[in-house]
Amino acid sequence: MRPAIIVHGGAATWRGGPRATSAGDARRAAALAGCEQAARAGDEVLRRGGCALDAVEAAVRSLEDDETFNAGYGAVLTREGGVEHDALIVDGALRAGAVGALVGFRHPVSVARALLERGEHVFLVGEGARRFALEAGVPEEPVASLISPGARARHESAADTVGACAVDRDGRLASATSTGGIAGKRSGRIGDSPVVGAGGFADDALCAVSATGQGEPILRLGLSRTVAELVRAGAALDDACRRALTTLAERTGGHAGVIAVAPDGRLAHATSTPQMPWASIVAGSLSSGIEP
Amino acid sequence: MRPAIIVHGGAATWRGGPRATSAGDARRAAALAGCEQAARAGDEVLRRGGCALDAVEAAVRSLEDDETFNAGYGAVLTREGGVEHDALIVDGALRAGAVGALVGFRHPVSVARALLERGEHVFLVGEGARRFALEAGVPEEPVASLISPGARARHESAADTVGACAVDRDGRLASATSTGGIAGKRSGRIGDSPVVGAGGFADDALCAVSATGQGEPILRLGLSRTVAELVRAGAALDDACRRALTTLAERTGGHAGVIAVAPDGRLAHATSTPQMPWASIVAGSLSSGIEP
Numbered sequence: 001m002r003p004a005i006i007v008h009g010g011a012a013t014w015r016g017g018p019r020a021t022s023a024g025d026a027r028r029a030a031a032l033a034g035c036e037q038a039a040r041a042g043d044e045v046l047r048r049g050g051c052a053l054d055a056v057e058a059a060v061r062s063l064e065d066d067e068t069f070n071a072g073y074g075a076v077l078t079r080e081g082g083v084e085h086d087a088l089i090v091d092g093a094l095r096a097g098a099v100g101a102l103v104g105f106r107h108p109v110s111v112a113r114a115l116l117e118r119g120e121h122v123f124l125v126g127e128g129a130r131r132f133a134l135e136a137g138v139p140e141e142p143v144a145s146l147i148s149p150g151a152r153a154r155h156e157s158a159a160d161t162v163g164a165c166a167v168d169r170d171g172r173l174a175s176a177t178s179t180g181g182i183a184g185k186r187s188g189r190i191g192d193s194p195v196v197g198a199g200g201f202a203d204d205a206l207c208a209v210s211a212t213g214q215g216e217p218i219l220r221l222g223l224s225r226t227v228a229e230l231v232r233a234g235a236a237l238d239d240a241c242r243r244a245l246t247t248l249a250e251r252t253g254g255h256a257g258v259i260a261v262a263p264d265g266r267l268a269h270a271t272s273t274p275q276m277p278w279a280s281i282v283a284g285s286l287s288s289g290i291e292p
Numbered sequence: 293m294r295p296a297i298i299v300h301g302g303a304a305t306w307r308g309g310p311r312a313t314s315a316g317d318a319r320r321a322a323a324l325a326g327c328e329q330a331a332r333a334g335d336e337v338l339r340r341g342g343c344a345l346d347a348v349e350a351a352v353r354s355l356e357d358d359e360t361f362n363a364g365y366g367a368v369l370t371r372e373g374g375v376e377h378d379a380l381i382v383d384g385a386l387r388a389g390a391v392g393a394l395v396g397f398r399h400p401v402s403v404a405r406a407l408l409e410r411g412e413h414v415f416l417v418g419e420g421a422r423r424f425a426l427e428a429g430v431p432e433e434p435v436a437s438l439i440s441p442g443a444r445a446r447h448e449s450a451a452d453t454v455g456a457c458a459v460d461r462d463g464r465l466a467s468a469t470s471t472g473g474i475a476g477k478r479s480g481r482i483g484d485s486p487v488v489g490a491g492g493f494a495d496d497a498l499c500a501v502s503a504t505g506q507g508e509p510i511l512r513l514g515l516s517r518t519v520a521e522l523v524r525a526g527a528a529l530d531d532a533c534r535r536a537l538t539t540l541a542e543r544t545g546g547h548a549g550v551i552a553v554a555p556d557g558r559l560a561h562a563t564s565t566p567q568m569p570w571a572s573i574v575a576g577s578l579s580s581g582i583e584p
Binding site for chain 1: 416507524
């Protein structure tokens with residue numbers, strides 16, 4: 001078995017407009033660097049012999065710490081000017097933990113992980129999710145400390161999301177996804193990110209997938225599950241990713257990006273949006289890019 | 293095209309214990325009568341030439357009004373003694389509306405329908421969902437008026453859920469699902485019911501499905517989507533329902549029931565739980581039962 005990890009920093013948000021700007025260039029460079037750092041954080045777990053679940057959690061925590069991305073610290077603001085996080089973590093044994101409209105935590109993916117480990121409920125939202133996180137010992141932070149200067153500026157920007165997929169040396173798969181949702185969303189709006197089969201999916205027999213892009217179309221189709229079902233039907237991983245995006249556009253008019261990992265360590269990334277920063281590490285070798 | 297509708301009143305809750313009791317008999321009879329009435333409510337819409345979406349909404353509203361069922365009036369109580377509803381409505385064009393942890397409405401399915409029609413967000417939870425419902429003109433009710441005497445007694449009972457699937461004379465499919473979740477749940481717990489692909493799914497090219505049973509396993513697998521994918525792979529509708537339940541048990545240890553409708557008006561129902569009351573109407577002909 002060949003451990004491997006791939007991460008993304010969100011589709012559809014890295015344009016500098018019709019002409020490139022130096023601000024756009026700097027933001028793209030920061031996104032690429034943040035993805036590479038997150039891939040290293042996950043790879044370190046895998047190289048120590050850690051499981052895929054630990055690796056994707058570590059990678060997404062790194063992205064949540066980076067204000068470049070719309071997740072954790074740096075998430076976009078709701079219509080009311082607050083911050084509400086959604087996150088999902090799943091493994092290939094179909095275990096899952098998900099939180100939605102969570103207020104007050106820097107690392108929503110770790111609240112989702114605590115829920116997965118508890119094994120009682122899979123999906124908690126709002127105040128109930130907050131109370132669970134506190135019971136689980138996850139440190140709460142004042143909402144103001146989670147809002148980066150950049151997030152205030154991005155109040156009107158498009159959606160994006162971060163995610164990671166990994167396979168460990170035992171061939172176990174995992175996927176994690178985390179987001180602040182869309183700027184100006186209603187309080188209580190849940191997008192695709194925390195929904196099993198939409199924002200992420202993993203099945204040890206098929207692949208692990210994490211999605212980003214237009215939340216409502218991704219949720220209506222079940223984009224991550226669509227990738228997995230194409231793999232089940234015999235498609236190669238990269239072909240499954242591309243075909244799932246075509247289906248998304250045809251059926252919903254939506255656009256998105258996906259990353260995926262197969263049990264044999266093959267990786268894939270695809271997007272129907274202008275740009276999606278990604279980074280991967282296989283056998284110590286780092287690759288990254290920002291083009292579709 | 294042959295319009296058809298099938299409804300269910302929830303899996304796994306209609307046992308009278310090891311020996312049948314007269315109370316158990318009465319409750320089973322009430323469940324069967326409630327399902328038949330809901331099927332008639334939906335069938336009436338279809339016979340008037342209404343669309344499948346209107347039919348499943350009408351059927352589920354009927355079930356939400358019936359205190360026999362764990363949905364709308366009669367929903368089980370949370371750990372804190374409140375009532376939080378989850379509901380989903382989807383059509384075969386992949387449109388969807390979903391609400392989770394919604395407080396204060398007798399007909400959560402109609403809040404989900406209003407969200408589908410609005411076409412902005414797909415999934416709203418908690419206070420944000422409540423505010424949307426008020427904006428949409430759905431009448432709020434005091435929570436105390438939503439708690440039936442029976443619901444208080446069922447505080448410790450197992451989960452169940454109601455649902456309906458229909459196809460209209462134009463061959464359009466729809467599915468609706470509504471629940472109070474599991475008795476004693478944490479506030480903010482979301483089960484499978486409002487999750488596209490888990491509690492319900494519809495695709496005009498495949499089938500419409502509504503699921504009931506153990507929410508967390510159904511959510512982890514994506515049970516309704518699993519039925520649809522088996523149909524896509526060539527399985528007959530009833531075989532797809534049975535095989536999806538087998539997969540659910542094998543992969544998660546969970547048990548559930550499903551109902552489904554195909555574009556040609558064929559219906560199916562299956563359960564891996566002891567009992568699930570259901571009723572269907574095709575071409576004016578009513579069928580119903582409570583056995584698996």
